Amino acid sequence: MFDKTVWVRGAGEMGSATAQILHGVGFRVYVSELPLPLAIRRKVTFSDAILTGQADVEGTRGIFSETDNANKIISNGSVPVLLDNQNLVQKISTDILVDARM
Numbered sequence: 001m002f003d004k005t006v007w008v009r010g011a012g013e014m015g016s017a018t019a020q021i022l023h024g025v026g027f028r029v030y031v032s033e034l035p036l037p038l039a040i041r042r043k044v045t046f047s048d049a050i051l052t053g054q055a056d057v058e059g060t061r062g063i064f065s066e067t068d069n070a071n072k073i074i075s076n077g078s079v080p081v082l083l084d085n086q087n088l089v090q091k092i093s094t095d096i097l098v099d100a101r102m
Contacts, residue, residue: 007032007094011047011062011081012039015100019046019079020060022098028074030092031062032084038102049081067091 004027008019011033023029037047046062048055055062061078070080070092082088 004028004095005030005093006096006098007092008098008100009084010100010102011037011050012045012100012102013041014102015098016045016047016057016062018098018100019062020057023060023079027096029079030070030074030082030094031079032082032088035083046079046081050083055081 006022006027007030008015009032011031019029019031031046033047033050037050039045039047042048046055046057049062049064053064062081063073063078065073065080065082067082073080
């Protein structure tokens, strides 16, 4: 089961917590967020990676990435943080979708 790929849409507080737990138990996780994140508690979210390039949540590193580089980031043990847009649905293939947008 843990070879499944999960796309968590929304990298705010709820999405980041979900992604961190799923990543921690072994799922391959992508996170996506708006170009201007709406999260209030940015220091505990992966959404901060959109603005700073990377963000750490409970020991899990999220790295801002283009879709082409996302698999490499996952292979290196981190979570790719992608810009969420209409084209993203066509660019990545996942087994599970978690909608954590507020």
